[in-house]
Amino acid sequence: MEGIVIKQLYRETEKFEGQMVKLSGWVRTVRASNAFGFIELNDGSFFKNVQVVFESDLENYKEISKLPISSSISVEGILELTPDSKQPFEIKAKNMIIEGLSQSDYPLQKKRHSLEYLRTIAHLRPRSNTFSAVFRVRSIAAYAIHKFFQERGFVYVHTPIITGSDAEGAGEMFRVTTLDLNNIPKDEKGVVDTSKDFFGKATNLTVSGQLNGETFALAFRDIYTFGPTFRAENSNTARHAAEFWMIEPEMAFADLNDDMEVAEAMVKYIINYVMENAPEEMEFFSKFIDAGLMERLNHVVNSEFGRVSYTEAVEILEKCGEKFEYPVKWGIDLQTEHERYLTEQHFKKPIFVYNYPKDIKAFYMRANEDGKTVAAADLLVPGVGEIIGGSQREERLKVLEARMDELGLNKEDYWWYLELRKYGETVHSGFGLGFERILMYLTGMSNIRDVIPFPRTTGTSEF
Amino acid sequence: MEGIVIKQLYRETEKFEGQMVKLSGWVRTVRASNAFGFIELNDGSFFKNVQVVFESDLENYKEISKLPISSSISVEGILELTPDSKQPFEIKAKNMIIEGLSQSDYPLQKKRHSLEYLRTIAHLRPRSNTFSAVFRVRSIAAYAIHKFFQERGFVYVHTPIITGSDAEGAGEMFRVTTLDLNNIPKDEKGVVDTSKDFFGKATNLTVSGQLNGETFALAFRDIYTFGPTFRAENSNTARHAAEFWMIEPEMAFADLNDDMEVAEAMVKYIINYVMENAPEEMEFFSKFIDAGLMERLNHVVNSEFGRVSYTEAVEILEKCGEKFEYPVKWGIDLQTEHERYLTEQHFKKPIFVYNYPKDIKAFYMRANEDGKTVAAADLLVPGVGEIIGGSQREERLKVLEARMDELGLNKEDYWWYLELRKYGETVHSGFGLGFERILMYLTGMSNIRDVIPFPRTTGTSEF
Numbered sequence: 001m002e003g004i005v006i007k008q009l010y011r012e013t014e015k016f017e018g019q020m021v022k023l024s025g026w027v028r029t030v031r032a033s034n035a036f037g038f039i040e041l042n043d044g045s046f047f048k049n050v051q052v053v054f055e056s057d058l059e060n061y062k063e064i065s066k067l068p069i070s071s072s073i074s075v076e077g078i079l080e081l082t083p084d085s086k087q088p089f090e091i092k093a094k095n096m097i098i099e100g101l102s103q104s105d106y107p108l109q110k111k112r113h114s115l116e117y118l119r120t121i122a123h124l125r126p127r128s129n130t131f132s133a134v135f136r137v138r139s140i141a142a143y144a145i146h147k148f149f150q151e152r153g154f155v156y157v158h159t160p161i162i163t164g165s166d167a168e169g170a171g172e173m174f175r176v177t178t179l180d181l182n183n184i185p186k187d188e189k190g191v192v193d194t195s196k197d198f199f200g201k202a203t204n205l206t207v208s209g210q211l212n213g214e215t216f217a218l219a220f221r222d223i224y225t226f227g228p229t230f231r232a233e234n235s236n237t238a239r240h241a242a243e244f245w246m247i248e249p250e251m252a253f254a255d256l257n258d259d260m261e262v263a264e265a266m267v268k269y270i271i272n273y274v275m276e277n278a279p280e281e282m283e284f285f286s287k288f289i290d291a292g293l294m295e296r297l298n299h300v301v302n303s304e305f306g307r308v309s310y311t312e313a314v315e316i317l318e319k320c321g322e323k324f325e326y327p328v329k330w331g332i333d334l335q336t337e338h339e340r341y342l343t344e345q346h347f348k349k350p351i352f353v354y355n356y357p358k359d360i361k362a363f364y365m366r367a368n369e370d371g372k373t374v375a376a377a378d379l380l381v382p383g384v385g386e387i388i389g390g391s392q393r394e395e396r397l398k399v400l401e402a403r404m405d406e407l408g409l410n411k412e413d414y415w416w417y418l419e420l421r422k423y424g425e426t427v428h429s430g431f432g433l434g435f436e437r438i439l440m441y442l443t444g445m446s447n448i449r450d451v452i453p454f455p456r457t458t459g460t461s462e463f
Numbered sequence: 464m465e466g467i468v469i470k471q472l473y474r475e476t477e478k479f480e481g482q483m484v485k486l487s488g489w490v491r492t493v494r495a496s497n498a499f500g501f502i503e504l505n506d507g508s509f510f511k512n513v514q515v516v517f518e519s520d521l522e523n524y525k526e527i528s529k530l531p532i533s534s535s536i537s538v539e540g541i542l543e544l545t546p547d548s549k550q551p552f553e554i555k556a557k558n559m560i561i562e563g564l565s566q567s568d569y570p571l572q573k574k575r576h577s578l579e580y581l582r583t584i585a586h587l588r589p590r591s592n593t594f595s596a597v598f599r600v601r602s603i604a605a606y607a608i609h610k611f612f613q614e615r616g617f618v619y620v621h622t623p624i625i626t627g628s629d630a631e632g633a634g635e636m637f638r639v640t641t642l643d644l645n646n647i648p649k650d651e652k653g654v655v656d657t658s659k660d661f662f663g664k665a666t667n668l669t670v671s672g673q674l675n676g677e678t679f680a681l682a683f684r685d686i687y688t689f690g691p692t693f694r695a696e697n698s699n700t701a702r703h704a705a706e707f708w709m710i711e712p713e714m715a716f717a718d719l720n721d722d723m724e725v726a727e728a729m730v731k732y733i734i735n736y737v738m739e740n741a742p743e744e745m746e747f748f749s750k751f752i753d754a755g756l757m758e759r760l761n762h763v764v765n766s767e768f769g770r771v772s773y774t775e776a777v778e779i780l781e782k783c784g785e786k787f788e789y790p791v792k793w794g795i796d797l798q799t800e801h802e803r804y805l806t807e808q809h810f811k812k813p814i815f816v817y818n819y820p821k822d823i824k825a826f827y828m829r830a831n832e833d834g835k836t837v838a839a840a841d842l843l844v845p846g847v848g849e850i851i852g853g854s855q856r857e858e859r860l861k862v863l864e865a866r867m868d869e870l871g872l873n874k875e876d877y878w879w880y881l882e883l884r885k886y887g888e889t890v891h892s893g894f895g896l897g898f899e900r901i902l903m904y905l906t907g908m909s910n911i912r913d914v915i916p917f918p919r920t921t922g923t924s925e926f
Binding site: 136198216 | 466468470487488489490506507508533534535537562563565566569584585586587589590594595598599601602605606609613616618619620621622623624625626627628637638639640641642644645647653654655661662663664666668675678679680681682683684685690691693695697705706708715716858879880882883884885886887888889890915916917919921922923924925926
């Protein structure tokens with residue numbers, strides 16, 4: 001008979017009452033006496049298990065009773081409602097087939113394991129409750145992002161991963177090469193001869209798709225990227241990975257206010273969509289990972305995000321009487337402690353801080369009239385701090401070129417970026433959302449390594 | 464007043480009849496006399512332009528009349544139906560603002576440009592009709608793929624881009640490193656000291672997410688990847704790029720027949736979704752790029768895909784009397800000419816060829832009983848040839864290990880992949896779809912460089 005998935009049984013239980021169904025999945029637990037036994041079966045389609053009841057009249061009762069955890073089986077049986085039990089229904093097995101016996105040294109036994117240990121078995125950890133929940137939410141949140149932008153007519157752009165442009169942050173980039181490292185070709189000065197490399201020049205892994213994204217915004221008006229980005233930062237923190245995914249929308253005919261509006265709408269959309277489509281997973285996180293999670297997310301969804309200028313924010317911090325590790329004064333880059341104070345203690349809701357000093361922000365951000373600040377806006381959320389960084393882009397060719405000169409950037413490297421300002425410049429804006437950042441926020445997981453299927457960090461490229 | 468996008472005017476024209484609307488966009492053409500003029504305006508939200516009629520009573524009539532192509536403007540005006548004209552409506556301008564004057568040397572003038580030339584201005588080509596259509600279809604097709612899998616409960620997995628595993632095809636991989644190429648650290652034997660590299664070992668860009676994907680399929684049952692993959696192949700063809708996007712679904716409790724069913728359903732879903740959601744673009748492709756396109760796609764959507772074993776396919780080719788450049792006999796890898804003969808001349812519809820000789824297929828494909836073939840299936844489509852390659856995976860640990868030994872693969876490198884076969888193995892299958900391959904098929908574009916926003920090929924990493 002045709003198989004069915006556990007999710008469907010949970011979603012349409014009544015339809016299947018008293019029916020024969022066929023399930024396949026992996027054994028999470030087995031308990032058995034001489035007469036009957038119970039198996040908690042999970043097939044990956046749903047967070048919850050199904051309870052299978054089996055009796056000793058089964059031909060293979062003995063083997064079934066002793067199944068090692070994580071063995072795969074198929075079950076044919078009758079669905080019976082169990083209104084007096086914790087679970088809403090169970091399956092009375094009529095026939096059970098062992099598909100694949102697990103070995104008794106299966107590393108994910110029922111006891112609790114540390115997250116650190118689970119990272120060493122990244123190929124098996126999605127079979128645990130925690131990571132089953134995390135990675136299903138990752139998938140659902142990714143889809144929510146596509147859905148949000150597609151429904152608003154944004155065009156999805158795959159900006160390049162390998163880049164020949166020596167953009168900002170070059171020192172922290174990964175080199176991509178096909179040169180034989182044992183035998184690097186050099187020119188007469190003894191310098192690497194990059195003309196011999198695959199692309200005929202030095203290439204790196206991208207740190208941002210924004211500059212490429214702008215070219216598409218100036219054709220399609222509203223676009224977004226969603227792809228992997230890379231930082232070769234040698235930092236071993238719970239918040240940094242060498243490989244992570246970013247979402248970078250870019251909108252023509254949109255100023256900083258429009259930018260903040262889209263960012264706010266997007267964050268609320270993602271949270272709502274995940275709460276609606278992964279209620280079991282979210283309940284699990286609230287119960288076992290982060291008790292304040294649901295309250296915090298509900299609060300975010302129902303708040304109107306605050307907006308405060310950097311200058312005002314600094315004044316608030318200076319006057320608040322709080323002792324910070326990093327002293328506050330106008331011109332500093334806000335640290336996580338400052339960001340969290342503002343959003344958690346002072347405003348008690350998500351806030352955009354806008355108009356940052358130009359010296360701590362990137363060259364492409366639009367200069368304000370005051371000569372000191374740029375039209376940048378970061379979104380700070382309670383519990384995390386910065387989650388989104390955005391800005392209006394400098395669309396005025398002369399102002400942009402002057403700023404690049406000031407910073408010593410080589411304008412020839414950016415010829416195509418500058419040409420956008422020659423052929424139909426418009427006010428335009430965009431922002432970047434670190435996908436793992438919002439996943440940590442959604443799940444309460446506190447280490448970025450635990451929201452990435454196979455994390456890459458300094459010294460770690462396993463699997 | 465609040466702006467509106469052109470797409471909305473086309474989709475709900477009647478609602479706006481006689482209304483004042485505000486549009487912003489880029490000028491595609493201007494024609495003007497002393498008394499009045501016409502502008503074709505495009506705002507990127509829609510394939511088609513809007514005709515703006517403006518008269519000499521406008522304050523800035525003279526400047527507007529002489530606007531260089533690609534200048535950006537904002538227009539306030541009344542929408543009037545024009546039942547006797549080619550276009551369904553036009554905007555009678557009441558007020559026009561020049562946002563950004565384009566320069567007169569704008570490279571995309573109205574005359575037709577070669578695709579080769581347009582590649583050199585990849586930052587501007589999305590403003591042309593052809594690339595506006597191509598890249599909107601790219602976005603819509605990408606979304607169709609997510610929608611197809613998410614609606615079926617598949618979990619989206621981001622498999623790693625940087626990989627430390629020295630998997631198949633290692634010779635054609637890009638090296639990723641933070642070592643200083645001018646000063647490579649070497650050990651006492653004079654060999655690169657990879658322990659000094661960022662990850663403490665040699666790492667490359669991924670060629671496939673499949674092996675990682677399998678680990679998730681054995682937890683979530685049905686999963687898919689959709690991400691960039693890389694080949695450092697030094698081949699300069701119209702079908703190969705160094706960086707491209709792949710979709711790799713993987714399904715537990717699914718055999719080769721299930722695999723083919725999902726692949727067929729997916730291809731039909733993508734085509735239907737794009738035809739429904741990009742009708743203007745598809746009409747453009749049929750008119751200007753590939754006259755047989757719509758007929759071919761409709762035929763695919765309405766055919767039941769054929770299924771033929773490799774052995775039967777070879778017999779057909781041997782008996783057909785066709786002269787092939789590459790002679791046919793059992794054991795060869797089918798060439799594009801063979802694939803196209805089968806699907807275009809013989810079957811006249813898409814076909815799966817299954818059960819290929821094991822010696823031309825990968826180590827992980829499931830061995831058939833005959834000892835000579837593996838449970839692999841490729842989908843061939845008219846006009847292109849192979850578009851999907853899939854297989855049932857070898858789930859039997861001993862058979863898999865024996866095959867790896869036979870091929871001289873180092874089993875330790877695959878320890879986690881092999882462990883999947885120890886802890887609850889199941890029948891499972893998957894396939895890979897090259898995203899650009901299907902885009903070429905959908906649009907009729909014949910060079911892969913023209914369906915990738917910023918293509919990376921041998922010697923080319925511009926933008």
